[in-house]
Structure formats: structure tokens, C-alpha cells
Amino acid sequence: MAVEAQPPARAHGARAGKAFKSGSAPRRRQAIGIALTLPALVTLAVTMLYPMAWTLWLSFNTRVTALQGTPDFVGFDNYLRIAASSGFTTALLQTVGIVLASFVLEAVLALIVALALFRALRGSRIFQAIVALPLMVAPVVGALAWRFIFADGYGMIDTVAQHLGGEGPLWFADVWLARTSVVVANLWLALPFDILVLLAGLSSLPTEPLEAARVDGASPAQILRRIILPLLKPVISIIFVIRMADAFRIFDVVYVLTASGPANRTDVLSTYIYRQMFSAFDFPGGAAASIMLVIITSLASLLVVVALRDRWQSEA
Amino acid sequence: MSRKWTRRHVLKTGAGAAGMGLAMPFVSRAFGQSGKITVGMEAGSPYDTFYRNHAAEFTAESGVSVEFVSIPHDNIRQTFVQDALAGGGGFDVYIADQVWLPEFYENGFISDLSEAVDDLSDFSKTGIETTSYKGALVALPIMVHNCGMYWRKDYLAAAGFDAPPKTWDEYRQIAAACTRDNVWGTMILSKQGIEAATRLNSFYQQAGGEIVDGSGQPTIDTDAGRAALEFMRAMVFDAKGAPEGVLELPDMQGAWLEGRLALAPVWPYLYSLSLDPVGSENFAIGTVPGMNGPQGGTVYSWGFAAASGAPNHDAAVEWVKWATSSQSLYQFGKEWLNPVPRASSIEMVRADPDIADSDKAAIAAMAASASAGVSMPMVPHYSQMLEVLGVMQSGVMSGALSIDEALKQGQAQAEEAASR
Numbered sequence: 131m132a133v134e135a136q137p138p139a140r141a142h143g144a145r146a147g148k149a150f151k152s153g154s155a156p157r158r159r160q161a162i163g164i165a166l167t168l169p170a171l172v173t174l175a176v177t178m179l180y181p182m183a184w185t186l187w188l189s190f191n192t193r194v195t196a197l198q199g200t201p202d203f204v205g206f207d208n209y210l211r212i213a214a215s216s217g218f219t220t221a222l223l224q225t226v227g228i229v230l231a232s233f234v235l236e237a238v239l240a241l242i243v244a245l246a247l248f249r250a251l252r253g254s255r256i257f258q259a260i261v262a263l264p265l266m267v268a269p270v271v272g273a274l275a276w277r278f279i280f281a282d283g284y285g286m287i288d289t290v291a292q293h294l295g296g297e298g299p300l301w302f303a304d305v306w307l308a309r310t311s312v313v314v315a316n317l318w319l320a321l322p323f324d325i326l327v328l329l330a331g332l333s334s335l336p337t338e339p340l341e342a343a344r345v346d347g348a349s350p351a352q353i354l355r356r357i358i359l360p361l362l363k364p365v366i367s368i369i370f371v372i373r374m375a376d377a378f379r380i381f382d383v384v385y386v387l388t389a390s391g392p393a394n395r396t397d398v399l400s401t402y403i404y405r406q407m408f409s410a411f412d413f414p415g416g417a418a419a420s421i422m423l424v425i426i427t428s429l430a431s432l433l434v435v436v437a438l439r440d441r442w443q444s445e446a
Numbered sequence: 447m448s449r450k451w452t453r454r455h456v457l458k459t460g461a462g463a464a465g466m467g468l469a470m471p472f473v474s475r476a477f478g479q480s481g482k483i484t485v486g487m488e489a490g491s492p493y494d495t496f497y498r499n500h501a502a503e504f505t506a507e508s509g510v511s512v513e514f515v516s517i518p519h520d521n522i523r524q525t526f527v528q529d530a531l532a533g534g535g536g537f538d539v540y541i542a543d544q545v546w547l548p549e550f551y552e553n554g555f556i557s558d559l560s561e562a563v564d565d566l567s568d569f570s571k572t573g574i575e576t577t578s579y580k581g582a583l584v585a586l587p588i589m590v591h592n593c594g595m596y597w598r599k600d601y602l603a604a605a606g607f608d609a610p611p612k613t614w615d616e617y618r619q620i621a622a623a624c625t626r627d628n629v630w631g632t633m634i635l636s637k638q639g640i641e642a643a644t645r646l647n648s649f650y651q652q653a654g655g656e657i658v659d660g661s662g663q664p665t666i667d668t669d670a671g672r673a674a675l676e677f678m679r680a681m682v683f684d685a686k687g688a689p690e691g692v693l694e695l696p697d698m699q700g701a702w703l704e705g706r707l708a709l710a711p712v713w714p715y716l717y718s719l720s721l722d723p724v725g726s727e728n729f730a731i732g733t734v735p736g737m738n739g740p741q742g743g744t745v746y747s748w749g750f751a752a753a754s755g756a757p758n759h760d761a762a763v764e765w766v767k768w769a770t771s772s773q774s775l776y777q778f779g780k781e782w783l784n785p786v787p788r789a790s791s792i793e794m795v796r797a798d799p800d801i802a803d804s805d806k807a808a809i810a811a812m813a814a815s816a817s818a819g820v821s822m823p824m825v826p827h828y829s830q831m832l833e834v835l836g837v838m839q840s841g842v843m844s845g846a847l848s849i850d851e852a853l854k855q856g857q858a859q860a861e862e863a864a865s866r
Contacts, residue, residue: 391638393841
């Protein structure tokens with residue numbers, strides 16, 4: 131028994147030795163991996179998690195916490211106060227309006243342009259490069275350019291209208307025109323992303339179903355509706371989620387173009403939060419509004435994903 | 447003797463370099479505290495250029511080197527607030543708009559200079575009033591100014607006038623008479639924002655009112671407020687002496703410099719910019735009219751304040767004193783043709799043979815304009831009051847709000863701001 135017992139013991143010892151050897155290498159690799167990623171993790175924690183945690187903490191405290199760093203806990207008071215303020219609800223409704231308008235226009239225009247560019251006509255590649263240009267422009271610079279296009283009295287549109295013997299509209303002096311200018315400028319900044327992602331999606335589509343549909347005599351509209359769009363579902367989902375978050379965070383365009391005017395009629399949540407923080411010095415209120423914006427954006431994105439998934443699942 | 451670099455060596459060296467990189471700002475700050483200050487400036491402003499050009503003189507006198515951080519006007523207040531909230535350290539000295547001084551001092555962002563400055567007698571009384579709050583000297587002024595009325599002599603002469611308007615009625619009349627193809631009589635700023643809101647504050651004062659009472663409580667919904675908003679609408683929609691639209695300062699400056707405006711109420715710095723395109727013989731500066739007589743626009747000052755969290759506070763105070771010294775302000779007034787708030791500096795500018803008589807006359811006109819005006823109210827919620835005014839005037843001029851609605855809404859919002 132003892133003789134019989136030894137081999138397993140040796141074997142065990144050998145296995146243990148192997149395990150030790152083979153275990154030390156992964157551990158070392160793991161340690162190196164951690165060491166290499168640690169600076170990035172620490173940087174992320176410092177630059178993202180800490181401000182987020184601080185904002186959350188601030189939203190449950192008073193100005194004293196922001197100014198002196200000492201806790202002054204007030205529970206959900208800031209949330210209730212901000213949610214009840216007319217400024218917040220107005221900004222929220224206007225943000226939702228801009229998001230919806232942008233979404234509908236983006237979806238339609240991006241699909242039309244992407245399909246047009248995808249048809250490999252002469253000059254398509256040049257147009258693809260041109261379409262991508264706004265992506266390389268800082269939003270604030272793009273917004274400034276649009277300000278000079280829309281400017282009341284001397285803007286590009288007004289100048290062209292004057293050359294044609296008419297007068298351009300006063301974009302920033304009319305509530306709905308001011309809102310339109312915001313949507314248009316935002317569209318210009320956002321469309322390239324939608325178009326390029328859609329183009330990438332279109333490029334990856336299998337050709338067989340399309341050819342089969344053509345052979346079967348399907349019309350272009352039928353091919354689009356029955357084949358292309360269903361196959362593009364994952365791509366469209368990604369665009370919707372990313373753009374949803376982006377659209378809710380709109381700031382530069384409003385700040386530069388209209389400064390939330392006239393009479394706060396183009397105010398959005400980001401500009402409202404900015405004012406609460408840096409004009410009113412209402413840091414806890416601004417923090418509470420920021421947290422609410424994150425929650426609203428997350429819920430809206432979730433809603434879009436669930437709605438698209440359910441719809442597509444039922445279609446499938 | 448070659449040494450093999452193992453992966454461990456590479457990792458160690460990399461980690462060491464990263465650690466040094468992270469620590470360097472703190473190390474340099476600790477070693478640099480005694481000999482360096484950081485001054486936050488408004489990018490593109492006359493004082494930014496002037497003090498950058500002359501900072502070497504301060505360094506020669508004090509041994510303290512100066513680093514300037516220039517911030518665009520729209521972001522400067524926010525940048526300083528963020529610095530102060532983080533406990534300071536980013537700036538030793540803030541360029542200070544009078545608008546911010548009460549709120550900055552209330553929140554402990556800037557320090558009281560009273561004990562550091564012995565003699566204020568050479569400063570103008572108004573200048574010191576604009577930088578004093580609750581008995582503390584929270585800054586020292588480099589410029590005390592308001593909007594002067596830039597007027598085109600040739601355009602007014604062509605319309606039969608030889609002097610700028612003294613009353614609102616005259617203002618409407620002259621503006622309407624000067625309006626012709628591609629030239630407007632004047633411009634009424636109403637784009638939502640703080641700059642245009644300062645004009646509505648001026649209209650309140652010109653109508654004999656004020657936006658807060660003696661105790662700092664808002665007085666927005668008043669006869670003066672109604673008169674101010676009615677005047678703005680009447681100039682544009684009845685007299686047709688100004689273009690429609692919610693316009694802003696760059697619109698007015700651009701139109702003036704292109705020769706498309708006859709009357710432009712703008713800040714003193716526009717004078718030196720106007721000399722070339724407009725020509726000194728074609729324009730002059732007067733005092734902005736009031737409802738019943740020359741009143742001047744609301745008076746504001748710019749100055750320097752020492753940050754409470756300044757790493758080098760003593761040197762910061764020395765900078766503030768040097769930057770507002772008699773000699774510095776004389777040079778500033780001479781180079782930028784601006785009114786300055788020290789009697790001795792004004793005298794040196796007057797006596798300087800290198801300054802043209804027309805420039806001296808312009809400086810005197812700006813000083814007279816500032817003397818005719820009333821300072822902004824020193825309340826900590828003034829920035830928010832301006833935002834309320836901005837909403838009101840953009841609403842009224844765009845038709846989004848009636849005058850009644852604007853006054854009522856403005857009063858409620860201002861009271862809310864004052865109660866925080």
C-alpha cells in the first residue's frame with residue numbers, strides 16, 4: 131500500500147511542481163497586466179469616477195459642502211427643488227423637443243445620404259470625404275460658423291436674400307426660427323457620424339439576399355424595407371443609443387447660437403445646469419440636475435433599445 | 447559594459463518616469479512659490495496685452511516672475527470659480543470684473559486688501575467705490591468706465607444735427623433721421639446674455655430707476671423698467687431708428703467700424719479701434735442720453751484681486767499694488783487711450799506731449815461719461831440679475847414676452863435669485 135501510495139504522492143508532487151511553475155507564469159503575466167493598466171485605471175478613477183461620486187454627494191448636500199468641503203446633508207431636497215422649478219421643466223421639455231426633432235431628421239437624412247453614397251456612383255468617395263468633414267470640426271467652432279450663417283441682419287442667409295432682392299428671416303428673434311437654427315446646426319454636426327456608421331453597415335451586408343430579391347422582381351422600396359433595414363438593425367441600434375446620449379447633452383450649439391434665448395425659449399438641460407452652477411452658484415442644485423440628466427438620458431437610451439429590440443424580435 | 451534591458455527594467459523605468467511626471471507640478475509649485483505668480487487675464491483685452499508687455503518691469507522691481515493665463519471672456523468667471531472651489535492654487539491674481547466682486551468676496555474667493563494698501567487718496571472716489579464691498583477693499587481698479595455715445599459727425603451733420611442726443615426723445619429723432627440705405631441710426635442690443643443686459647440696466651438708471659433698492663432687493667417691475675422696455679421697442683419698431691433682431695455687441699461694433707451706424711453706445715476701448723477705419727475727424731464721443739437729460743450708462747470697473755487661495759499671496763498683493771500704481775496706470779491710459787482711476791495718472795496723461803489733442807479730448811469725454819453715470823449695484827446676486835434682464839429684453843424685443851409679462855417674470859426671478 132505504501133509502495134502503491136508513493137507514486138501518487140510523487141505524481142502529486144510533480145503535479146504540484148508543475149502547477150507551481152505553470153501557475154507562477156500566469157500570475158506574473160497577471161501582475162504585469164495589472165501594473166500596465168493601473169495608470170489608466172487610476173487616471174479613469176481620478177478623472178471620471180471621483181467627479182461623478184463628488185457630484186452625486188454634492189447633490190445631497192448644501193452649498194456649504196461645495197464651498198467648505200464639510201458635509202451638510204439635506205437628502206433629496208435639491209432634487210425636489212430643481213424638479214419643481216419652472217426653469218428645469220422648461221429646459222427639459224425643450225431638450226426633449228430638440229432630441230426628437232434631431233432624431234427624426236437624422237434618421238431620414240442619414241439613411242438617404244448613406245444609400246446615395248453607397249451606390250458607388252462617380253464621385254461617391256469624394257462626397258464621403260466631404261460628408262466626414264464636420265466630424266473634424268470642434269462643435270463650438272461649427273456652432274460659431276452657423277452663427278455667422280444665421281446672424282440677424284448680416285448673416286450669410288440674410289446677405290443672399292438681400293442680393294435676391296428680399297430680406298432674410300430674423301433667426302434669433304423668432305422663437306421657432308431660433309429653435310430651428312439649433313436643430314439645423316446640431317444636425318450638421320451629427321449627421322456625418324450617422325452616415326459613416328450606416329455606410330459601414332451597408333458595406334458589410336451580404337449581397338446574396340439583395341441579388342435574390344432583385345431576381346425575384348422586388349422593387350427598390352421593398353428591398354429597402356424588407357431586406358436592408360432589417361439587416362441594418364444592429365447598426366441602427368448603435369447609432370440610436372450613441373446619438374440619444376449625445377443629443378441630450380447638447381450644449382455648444384445652444385450656448386453659441388442663441389445663448390438660450392430669446393427669453394430662454396431655446397434653453398436646454400446642459401445650459402440650465404451650467405447657469406445653476408456658474409451663474410447662480412447653486413452647486414448642489416446643478417449637481418442634482420446633472421444626476422437627473424444622466425438618469426433621463428440612460429432611461430431614454432434604454433427605452434430606445436428595448437423598443438427596437440421588441441419590434442425587431444416581433445418582426446423576426 | 448552593455449547592460450541588457452529586461453522587461454523588469456523597462457517597467458521600473460517607466461513607472462519611475464510616470465511617478466516623476468505626476469509629481470512634477472507639485473514639486474515645481476513648492477519650489478516656485480516664492481518667485482512666481484500666476485495672473486488670470488481676459489484673453490484679447492487691452493489689459494491683457496498691456497500687462498503682458500510690462501510684466502518684466504514688475505519682475506525687475508520685485509524679483510517675482512509673472513505667468514499669464516488668458517481666458518476667453520465667456521469662460522473667465524467660470525474658470526476662476528472652479529479654481530476657487532478647488533481650494534485655489536491655479537491663480538494668485540484674478541483680473542476682476544466689478545460684477546463678480548461681491549459674490550467672490552461673499553464666497554471667500556478673494557481677500558481684503560485694506561491692510562495692504564496704505565493710501566487710496568490718489569484713486570478716484572468712484573473707482574474705490576466700485577471695488578469696495580461691505581467695508582472691505584476687495585480689489586484695486588485699473589479702469590472705471592461706462593458706455594460712451596460714439597457718434598458720426600458727418601452722418602449727423604447730413605441729417606441736420608451737430609451734437610449727439612441728450613434725451614431719449616432726441617435719441618429716437620436723430621437715429622430715425624440718420625437711418626438710410628445700409629446705415630442705421632443706432633442699434634439696440636437685446637441678445638440674451640450679460641453684455642446686452644448691462645444696457646437694460648443703463649436704461650433703468652436713465653429712466654430714474656434702479657434694479658435693486660437700497661437693501662439689495664430687486665426692483666424690476668417698476669415704472670422705470672416699463673419705460674426702459676418701451677423705449678427699446680419704440681426705437682426699433684416705431685421710430686425705425688435701429689434694426690430688428692436680437693443683436694449683440696459684436697454686431698454693433700462691426701456695424702460701427704464698417705460705417706453702418708450713426709450712433710453707437712459702446713465701451714471706451716472702441717475709440718482706438720475706430721481711429722483707422724472711421725477716422726478721428728469723422729467721429730466723437732459723448733455721454734449717453736437719459737430719459738430727460740444726459741445720464742451716461744451704468745458704470746463698471748475692472749481691476750485686480752488677490753485670490754484667497756493664492757499660493758504666493760504676498761506677491762499677489764504686490765502685483766495688485768504695482769499694476770494699479772500711478773506709473774502703471776499712466777502707461778495704460780497712454781497706450782490704450784482709456785480713462786484711468788488715479789488723479790496723478792490722469793495728470794501725467796494730460797501733460798504728455800506725445801498724446802494727440804484729439805486723443806486727450808476723447809479720454810476726457812470718456813471720463814465725463816463715467817462721471818455722469820451711476821455704478822452698478824454692489825450686490826452678490828448681480829450676475830443673476832443681469833441674466834434676468836437678459837431674458838426680459840430678449841423676450842420683449844423678440845415678441846416672445848409682452849412688457850407686462852417680462853416685468854412680472856423678471857421681478858419673480860430676481861427675487862428668487864436674491865433669496866439664495
